Amino acid sequence: EAGVAQSPRYKIIEKRQSVAFWCNPISGHATLYWYQQILGQGPKLLIQFQNNGVVDDSQLPKDRFSAERLKGVDSTLKIQPAKLEDSAVYLCASSLDRPLRFMNTEAFFGQGTRLTVV
């Protein structure tokens, strides 16, 4: 079974530039998450999709971050304009939509995109 695919693996941009990340979840996983992980911290949820609808985006800085999942499969996360503090690893994860009795609810992660803003 193929895992969560993300690209690019690394990106270096100057502040005020824009950047986009792509994610393709595990086949059959309706729930997709974007997390931001700053060095030394745990992953912070930015946005959660169920199919192509947004479940939670309460911690997404909406003045500069946007995300979409138009066909309910792959997703893109965009930052425009980037700030120095956006330097982090951006992790995409996916999980099953309708777990059986709360089993199999875990999320599986892609390799992440390491963003450096200079």
Place this chain on the structure above:
Amino acid sequence: QKEVEQNSGPLSVPEGAIASLNCTYSDRGSQSFFWYRQYSGKSPELIMSIYSNGDKEDGRFTAQLNKASQYVSLLIRDSQPSDSATYLCAVRDDKIIFGKGTRLHILP
């Protein structure tokens, strides 16, 4: 604001000993609990999930859940140098929230 709390460490444990990692969470409605391992520069990898009170064992790993105390723990028996990593506790109700992680260092 739902929170997951972990001691950031580092926790140093001699090789062959038992490593004990702890986590508390704030949301009583949480239904699923996970431990992820994250090596430096890598993404989190699921090592244990637990859904009901009590212990769950898988090889050298045992997860323990106490919903009344809102407490989750992970025991690693016969610790190996390859267990040196950051261990992330995660809790799910409608979304998955992570703690900041505990850095574990196994001393050869």
